[in-house]
Amino acid sequence: MNKLILGRFFPGESILHQMDPRAKLLAGVYFILVLFVANNWQSYGLLWIFTLVVMYLSGVKFSVYIRGVRPLIWLILFTVTLQILFTSGGKIYLDVGPITVSNFGIISGIYIFCRFVMIIFISTVVTLTTKPIDLTDGINALLKPLKRLKIPVDEISLMLSISLRFIPNLLDETQKVMDAQRARGTEFGEGNLLRQMKTLVPIFLPLFASSLNRAEDMANGMETRGYQSGEKRSTFRQLAWKRKDTLCIGTMIILTFGLIVLRTGGFIH
Amino acid sequence: MDVKRTLFLVEVAIFASFAIVLDLIPFLSFKIWPQGGSVSLAMIPIFLVAFRWGTKGGLLAGLLYGLLQLIIEPHIRHWLQAILEYGVAFAGLGLAGLFAKQARKAISAENSRAFIRNVIMGVLLGCSVRYLAHILAGVVFFKEYAPEGIPVWWYSITYNGTYMLPSFIICTVAVWLLFSRQPRLIKI
Numbered sequence: 001m002n003k004l005i006l007g008r009f010f011p012g013e014s015i016l017h018q019m020d021p022r023a024k025l026l027a028g029v030y031f032i033l034v035l036f037v038a039n040n041w042q043s044y045g046l047l048w049i050f051t052l053v054v055m056y057l058s059g060v061k062f063s064v065y066i067r068g069v070r071p072l073i074w075l076i077l078f079t080v081t082l083q084i085l086f087t088s089g090g091k092i093y094l095d096v097g098p099i100t101v102s103n104f105g106i107i108s109g110i111y112i113f114c115r116f117v118m119i120i121f122i123s124t125v126v127t128l129t130t131k132p133i134d135l136t137d138g139i140n141a142l143l144k145p146l147k148r149l150k151i152p153v154d155e156i157s158l159m160l161s162i163s164l165r166f167i168p169n170l171l172d173e174t175q176k177v178m179d180a181q182r183a184r185g186t187e188f189g190e191g192n193l194l195r196q197m198k199t200l201v202p203i204f205l206p207l208f209a210s211s212l213n214r215a216e217d218m219a220n221g222m223e224t225r226g227y228q229s230g231e232k233r234s235t236f237r238q239l240a241w242k243r244k245d246t247l248c249i250g251t252m253i254i255l256t257f258g259l260i261v262l263r264t265g266g267f268i269h
Numbered sequence: 270m271d272v273k274r275t276l277f278l279v280e281v282a283i284f285a286s287f288a289i290v291l292d293l294i295p296f297l298s299f300k301i302w303p304q305g306g307s308v309s310l311a312m313i314p315i316f317l318v319a320f321r322w323g324t325k326g327g328l329l330a331g332l333l334y335g336l337l338q339l340i341i342e343p344h345i346r347h348w349l350q351a352i353l354e355y356g357v358a359f360a361g362l363g364l365a366g367l368f369a370k371q372a373r374k375a376i377s378a379e380n381s382r383a384f385i386r387n388v389i390m391g392v393l394l395g396c397s398v399r400y401l402a403h404i405l406a407g408v409v410f411f412k413e414y415a416p417e418g419i420p421v422w423w424y425s426i427t428y429n430g431t432y433m434l435p436s437f438i439i440c441t442v443a444v445w446l447l448f449s450r451q452p453r454l455i456k457i
Contacts (some may be wrong), residue, residue, distance in 0.1 A: 032348055052427055072344065078416045086419065112414055116346065123343050135340050159333055162282035163289070164340070170283075170290045178294075197442050200310070204443070205451055207287070208317065212454075215283045219276040227273050 009131050013060035015244060016129040018082055021136055021138030023245035027252050028126040034256055043113050043262040050116045058125050068124040069117060076116045084109040136160045137239055155229060162218075173210065177203050280318070285333035287314040312362055312399075312436060312438025315441045316392055319366035320373075320444070320455055327395070336361035346410050352404035361398030365391035376452050377392050388445050394408065396437040403429040 013018075016024070038044050055065060069076075086098070087105035094101040130138070140157035145151050178188070186199050288311040315334060319327025335355040345351045368391035375383035407425030448455050 016378040029348070033347060034361055079411075082419065083414065106411070119345055123345050127340070127343065132340050139336070139340075156329070156336075157303060159278055159282035159329070160336055160340075163278060163286035164282050164341050166291055167293075167337075170286055171293065174290055174294060194442070197439065197446065201444065201446055201450060204313070204447055208447070208454055209313075209451075211283050211287060212280065215280040218283075219279045222279070228276060229278060239456070262438055 010058075010060050010064065010128045012129065013061045014129065016054070016058045016125065018244065019129075019248060020239055020241050020245045021130050021134040022141050022239060022241070024126050024130055025135070025138045025142060025250045027248050028122055028166055030252050031122050031255075034252070034259060035115055037256070037263060038111075038115075038247045040262070040264045041074060041136060043259050046255070046258050046262055048114065049120060051121050054125055055121060060125075060128050060130050064128065065124055069120050072120060076113060079116070080109045080113050083112055128229070133161060133166050134237075136164065137235070137237060141239060152230075154233065158233075166214075170207075170211070174207060175201070177200060177206055204244075277322060281322065282333065283331045284314040284318045285330050285337060287321055288312070288330075288334045289337050292338075295301075296445045305329055310439065310443065312395075312440050313447075315359070315364050316395065316440055316444050317447070317454065319363050319395065320369045320388070320391065320448070324366035325368045326359050326364060327366035327369075329363070331359035331361065331363040332356065347413055350406045350410045353402045353409065358399045358402035358406070359403055360379070362395040364398055365395035366396065367391065372448075376448065381449065384448070385445055388448070389441055392437060392441045392444060396433060396440065400433045402430060403433070414424065 038047055046139075055062070083189070084101060084105045086100070086110055088100045088102050090102045090104035090107075092100055092102045127135070136157055140153060141162070143151075143153045181199070181202055186202070188196075188199055209253065287343065291311045292408060294307050309332065315327060315330045318330040330369070336358075339351070339355045343355075345349075368387040372384055372387035372391065375381075375387055404425045406423075408421050411419065411421040411425065
């Protein structure tokens with residue numbers, strides 16, 4: 001169980017690691033939106049250059065990124081195949097009933113493949129170079145405006161960090177309880193559904209009970225240390241917006257202009 | 270009242286991480302599709318919170334679970350798909366909490382019939398909202414990627430149904446088993 005790495009954070013010293021999580025999150029979300037502006041090979045080329053440079057800057061081996069694509073590969077291939085088989089127009093190479101393979105289909109298939117892979121690469125860059133706890137801080141900072149809508153942003157992010165902190169403990173505990181039940185002869189994943197469900201009860205009950213106790217202890221601990229929900233809290237880790245981060249946002253703006261210039265049909269399609 | 274509030278926050282947070290843990294342990298979930306949509310037990314803790322703390326707790330726990338997944342292993346294909354599948358779908362599970370009061374009443378009155386009915390209704394409502402969100406996300410995604418003439422709605426409904434139906438059954442049985450063995454769990 002210790003081999004299990006939570007999240008995909010990859011320790012490092014690269015410029016991307018040093019960047020503010022807010023900047024990375026903003027840029028990542030923005031990239032996924034701006035991706036849809038591209039509509040010809042020139043604009044896709046620009047996006048690829050951007051993606052590859054960012055991946056290089058992260059200092060993480062390329063194979064790690066490829067591993068991120070693997071679980072999605074069937075979905076991607078399925079979508080691309082659909083696109084190739086059912087799009088018509090342009091030069092037609094093959095035409096059997098409803099199935100047509102045309103150069104339009106092949107081109108849009110390739111574009112869709114690129115879009116998929118780039119979204120995965122960029123979101124992987126963000127999770128690889130940012131600690132989960134920093135991501136939480138970043139999300140908290142970016143969601144601040146929602147406070148006006150009476151959404152308890154501070155409390156949600158506090159809960160998020162409590163959850164992240166407890167995942168390893170709970171994993172350990174679950175393992176222990178499962179081992180204890182195995183030692184008593186329980187076999188998991190055997191028999192029909194109802195039997196499988198019944199083997200779960202002796203795992204779940206002690207875990208739930210101990211979670212409830214733990215929650216109570218923790219809540220008491222927080223209360224005695226003066227936690228008041230709704231009050232303003234100060235933080236130990238302070239986020240600092242640096243020049244790199246402004247540079248990152250600037251790069252995104254330049255990328256957008258580049259895409260608008262390169263895409264066919266100009267600004268308004 | 271304030272003590273309760275802190276307890277509420279912590280408990281919801283711990284149960285959300287419980288849901289993630291159930292996702293991470295291979296023995297406890299079985300995946301039937303190569304990509305996403307596993308029949309996992311992760312929804313059970315969310316439902317437990319929903320029945321313990323009502324709709325608000327359920328919604329928060331679901332939202333947290335979605336956010337945690339987004340931090341740990343994001344599968345993003347489209348921005349609207351991400352909002353639907355990680356935000357709306359899991360928060361929607363929390364709507365099971367609408368039946369929490371009746372369920373709690375039934376359990377203190379030792380009326381097991383009414384209790385089971387409320388559990389089924391709650392889990393059904395939560396699962397339906399999640400199912401709907403996944404269907405919509407599927408349609409959004411395929412509208413963007415699939416060529417014209419593919420029956421997207423039908424495809425999305427069947428694909429998502431293949432794991433939502435078993436999940437619904439598993440969750441109903443589990444929630445009912447857990448609460449009837451240990452009624453203390455539902456009382457705060």
